[in-house]
Amino acid sequence: EAQVTQNPRYLITVTGKKLTVTCSQNMNHEYMSWYRQDPGLGLRQIYYSMNVEVTDKGDVPEGYKVSRKEKRNFPLILESPSPNQTSLYFCASSNRQGGNTEAFFGQGTRLTVV
Amino acid sequence: EDQVTQSPEALRLQEGESSSLNCSYTVSGLRGLFWYRQDPGKGPEFLFTLYSAGEEKEKERLKATLTKKESFLHITAPKPEDSATYLCAVLSGSSNTGKLIFGQGTTLQVKP
Numbered sequence: 001e002a003q004v005t006q007n008p009r010y011l012i013t014v015t016g017k018k019l020t021v022t023c024s025q026n027m028n029h030e031y032m033s034w035y036r037q038d039p040g041l042g043l044r045q046i047y048y049s050m051n052v053e054v055t056d057k058g059d060v061p062e063g064y065k066v067s068r069k070e071k072r073n074f075p076l077i078l079e080s081p082s083p084n085q086t087s088l089y090f091c092a093s094s095n096r097q098g099g100n101t102e103a104f105f106g107q108g109t110r111l112t113v114v
Numbered sequence: 115e116d117q118v119t120q121s122p123e124a125l126r127l128q129e130g131e132s133s134s135l136n137c138s139y140t141v142s143g144l145r146g147l148f149w150y151r152q153d154p155g156k157g158p159e160f161l162f163t164l165y166s167a168g169e170e171k172e173k174e175r176l177k178a179t180l181t182k183k184e185s186f187l188h189i190t191a192p193k194p195e196d197s198a199t200y201l202c203a204v205l206s207g208s209s210n211t212g213k214l215i216f217g218q219g220t221t222l223q224v225k226p
Contacts, residue, residue, distance in 0.1 A: 031212055033212065035216075042218035043201065043203075043216040045213060045214050048214070049212075056212070056213075059215070090158070092158075102160045102163075105150075108155070108157055
């Protein structure tokens with residue numbers, strides 16, 4: 001089954017404690033991206049990756065890091081989380097942004113930073 | 115600055131009452147406009163991609179259209195299972211970027 005898998009689904013952490021949210025896709029997609037979704041602000045792109053070892057900033061990259069060492073994985077790293085990073089996070093992948101663009105989203109990770 | 119605005123924010127319809135959702139955009143070079151459906155607690159689900167003005171796509175009771183300034187998602191004879199938040203997103207800029215901008219969504223409620 002084609003899917004994007006995020007882990008964990010729920011996470012409560014404390015300010016400053018480094019964390020990683022994993023994202024994996026099984027469709028051999030080139031393009032992957034991370035979003036956060038906040039009430040009243042909608043979905044905002046954090047980082048995206050056009051292919052392995054190619055990443056770029058979205059609209060709200062501050063406080064986040066990503067890496068794309070393998071095609072299937074695109075982890076989101078919060079080196080020093082702060083309460084304003086409390087949000088619902090989604091990972092997505094597609095074959096090629098602008099080409100075959102059926103994008104698949106993960107089920108989301110609800111992060112709370114206290 | 116690239117911008118995407120959806121209206122209305124919320125829409126309540128009776129079952130069978132057709133209507134349209136609007137997505138207006140201002141971007142520097144549109145490369146694609148996307149519609150997604152999002153159910154509570156779930157990730158967005160892809161519906162359509164539109165590339166150029168005049169293009170139309172249909173899927174069951176949904177039809178998406180595109181002009182140079184806006185896109186419409188027409189819902190014909192909706193059913194309660196069509197209740198969801200509908201998101202519009204645009205891809206702009208040069209071919210070597212993948213920056214996607216979403217609107218805030220329209221939450222649709224269809225009452226039986």
